[in-house]
Amino acid sequence: MSVLQYDIFVKSAELGSLTLAAEALGCTQSNASHAISALEKELGLILMQRKRSGVRLTPEGERLLGHMKQICQGEAMLQEEARQLRMGESGKLRVGSFTSVAVHWLPEIIKRFQALYPRIEFELLNGDYHDVDEWLRSGKVDAAFTRLPSSLPCRLIPLYEDRLMAILPLHHAKAKLSAFPISEMRDEPFISLLESSDHDSARLLRDAGVQPDIRFSTKDDYALIAMVANGLGVSIVPELLLMGRADSIAAVPLDPPMWRSIALAIPQSSENRPAVKRFGAFMEEWSKELNIPTQPFSK
Numbered sequence: 001m002s003v004l005q006y007d008i009f010v011k012s013a014e015l016g017s018l019t020l021a022a023e024a025l026g027c028t029q030s031n032a033s034h035a036i037s038a039l040e041k042e043l044g045l046i047l048m049q050r051k052r053s054g055v056r057l058t059p060e061g062e063r064l065l066g067h068m069k070q071i072c073q074g075e076a077m078l079q080e081e082a083r084q085l086r087m088g089e090s091g092k093l094r095v096g097s098f099t100s101v102a103v104h105w106l107p108e109i110i111k112r113f114q115a116l117y118p119r120i121e122f123e124l125l126n127g128d129y130h131d132v133d134e135w136l137r138s139g140k141v142d143a144a145f146t147r148l149p150s151s152l153p154c155r156l157i158p159l160y161e162d163r164l165m166a167i168l169p170l171h172h173a174k175a176k177l178s179a180f181p182i183s184e185m186r187d188e189p190f191i192s193l194l195e196s197s198d199h200d201s202a203r204l205l206r207d208a209g210v211q212p213d214i215r216f217s218t219k220d221d222y223a224l225i226a227m228v229a230n231g232l233g234v235s236i237v238p239e240l241l242l243m244g245r246a247d248s249i250a251a252v253p254l255d256p257p258m259w260r261s262i263a264l265a266i267p268q269s270s271e272n273r274p275a276v277k278r279f280g281a282f283m284e285e286w287s288k289e290l291n292i293p294t295q296p297f298s299k
Contacts, residue, residue, distance in 0.1 A: 005039040006068040008032050009047065013065055016054040045243055091275035096125045096135045096144030099221045100162075100241040101196045107147075113282050116117040120275050128219060129199050133266075142270040143279055147199060149263035155271050157264040157280060159287040163239040164200055164258045165251040169231040170277065182208045189233035191224050199247035200260050201236035225249060 004025075011021035012032070022032035040047050049062035059064065097106060102124070110122055125135060126146075128141050128147075135141040136152050150156060160197060166180035174180060186196045190212035192201065205212055218224050221241055228235055229248040238260055242251050264283045 001039060001040050003071060005035045006071050008035045008060075009039060009073055010065065011033060012036065012055050012069050013047065013061070016056075016157055018050065021099075031228055044070050068091050091119075091273070092121045092123060092226065093143065093275055093279055094123045094141045095279075096127065096141040098131045098145065099126065100238055101145040102126045104243050107194065109283070109286060112286070116282070117275075117278060120278070122227055127248060128193070136265055136267050139211055139267060139269050141267075141278050142273065143264055143266045146251050146263055146265045148263050150265060150283055151262070152265060152267075154265040155280070157266070157284055157287075158261060159260045159264060159283065160262045161242075162262055164254055164260060165239050165242065166234060166251045166254055167225065167228050167237055167242070168234045168252065169228060170248070170250050171231075172234070172250060175252070177252050179255035179257075180252040182210060182256070185212050185234070185236070186210050187213075187215055191216045191218070191227050191233040191235045193217065193221070193224060194219045200238060204236060204254075 007025060008018075008021055008027075009026055012018050015021050015024065018032045018036070019029045020030045025032070036048055045060045045062075045064075046058050047064065049056045049058060081299075095106075106124065114120065114122075125131075125141060127135075129147060132141075132144045132146050133150075133152060136144050136146070136154055145159075146152075146156075148156065148158065166185070168175050168180075174184075182204065192212070192214045194217055195202070216227055218227070221237065224235055224237070225241070225245055225248070227233065236254070239251070240262075264280065266276060266280055271280075
């Protein structure tokens with residue numbers, strides 16, 4: 001038995017005519033008649049009485065009509081869902097990100113993306129740089145926000161240059177400086193992210209030859225900011241992370257200035273999925289609307 005046989009039976013019952021059903025489904029009256037006969041033979045039942053004036057269902061045909069309608073509707077839904085998946089109009093996206101992007105970008109990104117593609121669902125994973133890299137390597141995510149440069153086998157879409165800032169307690173003696181010399185970080189009690197997480201400030205201090213006096217370490221970005229706000233030390237964080245928190249700490253540009261480069265990474269294993277392609281193209285357009293500084297992307 002085939003779905004086409006069910007379609008012909010259901011359409012014939014609706015229109016009361018094999019000829020009209022065949023026209024509606026794009027087949028000949030002879031093919032429609034053979035399909036009904038084959039269906040009756042396979043089921044071992046007479047489903048339809050054929051007359052010059054049209055067709056009429058037998059009691060058995062009436063009992064089975066509803067079931068066949070459900071099968072036809074299910075097939076139509078399956079084909080439509082498959083079409084939407086092929087076109088990138090439905091599906092599920094697993095997206096990884098770190099805290100600043102998860103808090104300050106993703107809500108708006110998802111809202112605007114789903115306004116265009118409401119049948120695409122999101123599964124969000126939030127962690128640090130180390131977590132994101134592991135998710136990309138293992139295929140646990142279809143796309144993730146990461147930091148450049150990256151050696152991962154991914155398609156990388158540069159999005160934004162995010163300035164790194166020195167953060168100090170509000171009443172710190174250097175809070176009013178126009179720029180905080182990186183070399184002076186060695187003279188301050190320093191609050192650090194865990195070694196596996198802290199790529200930005202660790203890289204910056206290492207490149208500057210500065211060995212900070214690390215007093216506290218944490219994996220949580222906002223715990224770090226809270227510790228600075230309470231006078232426990234100073235730190236270096238990306239400017240994006242500080243949105244909405246400027247009144248609790250002093251944020252001072254670094255001297256020399258430094259940035260981190262934020263990108264969207266798409267693993268090779270998922271880059272050909274239609275929904276992922278849609279998301280990548282959307283992010284490329286979305287990034288053009290950001291107020292991106294003139295500093296070139298880091299190499």
